[in-house]
Amino acid sequence: IAGITQAPTSQILAAGRRMTLRCTQDMRHNAMYWYRQDLGLGLRLIHYSNTAGTTGKGEVPDGYSVSRANTDDFPLTLASAVPSQTSVYFCASSEKRGGTDTQYFGPGTRLTVL
């Protein structure tokens, strides 16, 4: 089934630990995004990638890093998790960044940092 997959579905993590959230799409989309969603706030962009080999910072990039080695995968790494990173994380993709291109979302990863 075409779409975006994310792993893990949920995770409880001790503060200070390193964690990588995985995201894979099979739609051959050029652009990919990582958002976090917190209660009472809109989705906030963490990092994005216009195409394989390039990445950019979004609104809330501190404490997170990404890589885009190929078209399909866009992992998000928390180098040293802190409780304020407790959130639901969504990966999304679109054919290209901007314009009318619709963003398609993965099912999300619910992360709790204790």
Next chain:
Amino acid sequence: GQNIDQPTEMTATEGAIVQINCTYQTSGFNGLFWYQQHAGEAPTFLSYNVLDGLEEKGRFSSFLSRSKGYSYLLLKELQMKDSASYLCAVMDSNYQLIWGAGTKLIIKP
């Protein structure tokens, strides 16, 4: 700063019509999106407006007035499955989507 405002919660009756408003102040405008998000699930695309006017898609319609920084999503013939959050998002001059916090729509029988 950039800002998207929409009501936090609305309640409507099955079979009725509901209008969810969204006002925005952004640096530039490259279109406005509406997404639906059921509890515990991912957002899914509903509509896109870049020109003023009404776009109709079945039971859902979306309206845009760029001069007023205003949009609404109109849902007709409400069904229980329409209970969800509705997210308004504006694409700014840097082609970044700025998201509202969402409107939780509760449908009562």
